[in-house]
Amino acid sequence: MGVAVMQFQSPPVNSLSLDFLTEFSINLEKLELDRSCRGLIITSAQPKVFSAGLDILEMYKKSPEHCAEFWKAVQDAWLKLYGSTKVTIAAINGSSPAGGCLLAMCCDYRIMADNPRYNIGLNETQLGIVAPFWFKDTMANVVGHRETEKGLQLGLLYNAPEALKVGLVDELVPEDKVLSTATETMTKWLAIPDHARQISKSMMRKPTVDKLLANREADTANFVSFITKDSIQKSLGMYMEMLKKKRS
Ligand code: CO8
Known part of the structure; x- marks a missing residue:
């Protein structure tokens, strides 16, 4: 029926590196041009994680040029997914913080695994960074507006039931039903004439x-000057340490 399923496969946590984002955008562009494709389901091939968001290592101790290139790739992926003419459904089979949440929010419909250990949200402030205006929009x-104001300031990560309650996801289903439910939902959306x-x-x-x-250029310049600040680099470094300590 012309539905593509894209399974993120970048172990361990599908973080959105420059390579990942570039490949993602190329695939989105190909699908956009493919008239036999009417819908796209995005999901994760990794257990427990949909996507850990932007790859922090692409923003940590990197040159301003690298940061600019990375940021353009983030913008590009968002423009292509948010602006896609296809029916897009996120089958969220694990946690989905920050940039992972952004990808899910770009879709027309979100189905999440009914597991309170999985969370989703724009948690940027917890890292000492600020989600840009188009994440906020x-x-x-x-x-x-109200939930976004609260969620952004507090850097809230909503567990699956909370995400359903505030409307951040549309539906919770048992983990092993996420993809099949996405396929069933796709059929309903495809019953509507495309145009x-x-x-x-x-x-x-x-x-x-x-x-x-x-505002692309200004947004990139703004990101580069912000992310390369010493104080912000320090926050990112501490956050990475915290992620590592959490395991030991
Ligand atoms: N980037 C790079 N590495 C990461 C990331 C990431 N986003 N997330 C996790 N990792 C690494 C960990 O450091 C760890 O590395 P190592 O094996 O070397 O110790 C490895 O991946 C596995 O991670 P965990 O052990 O934490 O895996 P779990 O399965 O326990 O947890 C989670 C998975 C829930 C996804 C957890 O890893 C997590 O919470 N990650 C951080 C998510 C996060 O906060 N991302 C925010 C990224 S910033 C962003 O997307 C938007 C930025 C907007 C910028 C605007 C500036 C102006």
Whole structure:
């Protein structure tokens, strides 16, 4: 029925490295041009994690040039997924913090594994960094202004039941049913004539997409100057240490 399933496969935690994002964008572009493809399901091939978000190592102790290149790849992936004309469904079979949550929020529909140990949200402030305006806009378009204000300031990671309650995900199902439910849901969405659905999608999303397109350069410059600050680098370093200690 023309549905692509993309399984993230970048062990251990599907962090969004420059390579990952580049390949992701190329695949999205190919699907966009493929008229036989009408829908896309994104999911993870890794156990317990959908995506750990942006690869912190791409932003830690890297040159401003590298940071700029990385950031453009993040923008590109968002523009392609958020602006996709296909039906997009996130089959969230594990935790999905920060950039992982962003990818899920770009989709038309979100199905998450009903497991309170899995969480999802824009937790950037917990790392001492700030989610840019288009992350914020994407979240506000999903859960509304008030929940976004709270979620962003506190860097909230919602467990699966909480995420359902605030509307960050649309449905919780048992872990082994996430993909099959995504496929069933896709069938319902594909019953709608493409052109009417696509115009409706674009009507809802175009202002948000246009805002980044009009400010891409400034957004990149802003990211680079922020992320290369000593104090921010220190926060990232401490956060990485904390992730490592958590295991030992
Ligand atoms: N980047 C790089 N490495 C990571 C990341 C990451 N995002 N997440 C985890 N890792 C590494 C860990 O350090 C660990 O490495 P090692 O094996 O060398 O110790 C390995 O991956 C495995 O991680 P865990 O042991 O923590 O795996 P678990 O299965 O226990 O947990 C989680 C999985 C829940 C995903 C957990 O790893 C986690 O919480 N990760 C951090 C997630 C996070 O906070 N990401 C935020 C990234 S920032 C972002 O996406 C948006 C930035 C916007 C920038 C705006 C600036 C202006």
